[in-house]
Amino acid sequence: MPQLRYWIAACLFLGSFVGCSSSSNSVKGLVTLDGKPLPGARVSIEPANPAEKLSGVIVATTDTGEFVVAPHPSSGETLKSGKYVVSVSRKVDPQGNVPPVEDYPQFEAAGQLREMVPPKYSAPDGKSELRAEIKPGKNELKFDLTAK
Numbered sequence: 415m416p417q418l419r420y421w422i423a424a425c426l427f428l429g430s431f432v433g434c435s436s437s438s439n440s441v442k443g444l445v446t447l448d449g450k451p452l453p454g455a456r457v458s459i460e461p462a463n464p465a466e467k468l469s470g471v472i473v474a475t476t477d478t479g480e481f482v483v484a485p486h487p488s489s490g491e492t493l494k495s496g497k498y499v500v501s502v503s504r505k506v507d508p509q510g511n512v513p514p515v516e517d518y519p520q521f522e523a524a525g526q527l528r529e530m531v532p533p534k535y536s537a538p539d540g541k542s543e544l545r546a547e548i549k550p551g552k553n554e555l556k557f558d559l560t561a562k
Contacts, residue, residue, distance in 0.1 A: 451479025
């Protein structure tokens with residue numbers, strides 16, 4: 415009887431890992447501005463309907479404008495399937511450089527950050543016009559922004 419309990423516990427434990435890996439979606443993307451990659455941008459992906467209780471994420475773009483939503487360290491999930499509002503922001507200092515994340519509060523408090531992305535894409539709180547739908551499996555998002 416004790417062996418049966420251990421076997422059942424082991425099956426449930428291993429089953430939970432299988433469930434996590436099969437329900438996890440991969441999400442990567444590309445952000446361009448006027449046809450050129452947008453490096454150093456912050457991409458915020460938030461649930462379109464907060465009542466659906468989906469989690470959001472903020473990721474940064476690389477020098478090539480690409481981003482990847484990394485799996486959560488404990489759950490292994492990225493973003494669940496559903497509809498999301500996307501906001502893209504690229505703030506620069508007076509010299510036109512994207513400051514390190516740890517320096518943002520300092521620059522913002524001094525009013526020294528300037529947004530480089532038009533408000534129609536960078537507006538917070540679901541007011542951006544960018545949308546994404548995450549579907550089961552692999553998701554490749556592309557956001558072609560224009561300066562006008």
